Amino acid sequence: MLERPQAKGKGVAAHSPLPIRRVDAIPVALPLKTPMKMSGITIATAENILVRIEAADGRVGWGEAASAPTMTGDTLGGLVAAVRYLAPLLTGQDAFDRPALIPALRRALMGNAGAHSAIEMALLDLAGHAGNTRLVDAVAPKPLRTQVKPMWLLGNGTVEQDIAEAHTKEREGFHFFKLKIGVKPAADEIAAAHAIRQALGRNMPLCADANAGLTLTNAKRYVERTRPAKLAFIEQPLPPDDLAGLKALAKLRVPVGVDESIHSLADVAANARAGAAGVSLKLIKLGGFTAAYEAAKLCRRRRLKINVAAKIAESSIATAAAVHLACVAPNVDWGVSLTHFYLAEDIVKQPLAIRDGTVALPQGPGLGVEVDEAAVERFRVK
Ligand SMILES: [Mg+2]
Known part of the structure; x- marks a missing residue:
């Protein structure tokens, strides 16, 4: 009971x-x-x-x-x-x-x-x-920002597709790109970082996320050989519990982010001690908005950069919550990842829109989105 x-x-x-x-x-x-x-x-x-x-x-x-x-x-x-x-x-x-x-x-x-x-x-x-x-307004004294600039994730089969997609998204207003790595042969991913950097120009913020898919040897090789591509950070190169590996990689003076490693405030502190330069905060990892906001405040105390992210892929419901978090986080220097953009169809009446490169903090009550219950029924798993 x-x-x-x-x-x-x-x-x-x-x-x-x-x-x-x-x-x-x-x-x-x-x-x-x-x-x-x-x-x-x-x-x-x-x-x-x-x-x-x-x-x-x-x-x-x-x-x-x-x-x-x-x-x-x-x-x-x-x-x-x-x-x-x-x-x-x-x-x-x-x-x-x-x-x-x-x-x-x-x-x-x-x-x-x-x-x-x-x-x-x-x-x-x-x-x-x-x-x-x-x-x-229910969780913070005052939002620090009222709009966020979302980043776009590139994870196509070929570098040519990634470049074409990046150009399309750049025209739609995206100004920060993340490369999915740890999927293809290491040499191809290193070459892709250079090709995409060249295509987007040297001022476009660019980073890479390995989703824990690299060995320490490959991670070291990747960061050394992509130095000229000036990636803002490399996210979760190593398995979530490999703090010794993180320490070794951080010694190469490259900004390393952690994502899959973070499930609690204690994880934030432990990864900061091991040399992480920033963290990706997702509500589903911390167990909710309040805990994620507490983690964001801990990041400020530990001088960590923050990426606020929804998970691939959440509708405008959870994405709105990510926008609210991004608007109260002490910094979003490592970007904001909003994932309803990747869905073929949303389940709210007015999906969060990008205008002039920004997504506005919803102004309605609560999350500020109106759920389309008919769409929910269409996609319900029976
Ligand atoms: Mg990630």
Whole structure:
């Protein structure tokens, strides 16, 4: 029998209670425009969990988390099971009482970061709708920015395709590109970095992400031989727990980022000590918005660069949450990765748009996106 949360959290008295009537876990499969090949996995369809929390007055909040077997260990079936396991702890409770609810959920179910993140996101969205406030206003004193410049991920079969796509995306306003590496032969990926640098010019921010797909020897070779291509950083070259390897690589005076290595604030601190220069923050890894925001503040204390990222690929629901996080993070020097752009179809009425190279912080209540429930039904995994 799960123990239901008891104590009321701070600040709850400011609102009339918002009792939760039902919690639904909705698995969806969202088609990508083109399959994305990364080290260890190719993604053609985004298998995500949606969490729909309905209050007694009929208001609804939405959350989303991507399955990420190679990053968080979350499979779609696991996400559904975790949300359904936690749902009885939420029904009947006051949706404003996150300070009591979130710790109770964490105590009831270890790990399962994606499920916790999607639930917290839905609670934040619901509270925002009920209180007519943006998500950012519920978590931070004031947003540090009201728009972000998204980066574009290049992961095609050939360098020619990457260059053609980069030029197209540059015309659409993208100003920061990330190369997927750790997939093709090392010599080809080194040559590609030079060719893409030449095609984009020396001022275009460019980085590379290996998704833990390199050996230390290959990682050293890659960073030494791509030095003239002036990559802003190389992300997760080595396996997530290889702190000794990270230390050895950082000695080459190259900015190394970590992504798959980060699942907690303790991971941020440990990787900083090992020489990481920056981190990629994703809500699904830290277990939710609040934890990711705490990690961002820790990054400031450790003088780490920050990349705020949604997972390949999340709809405008979770991507909106990433934009809110990017607008309160102390820095986004290593870019913002928004992934609804890679979907063939979105599940909100007005997907987050890029205008003049920027995506604006949504101004509506909660996440600031309106979910298209008919589209959700179309993509629901039966
Ligand atoms: Mg990454």
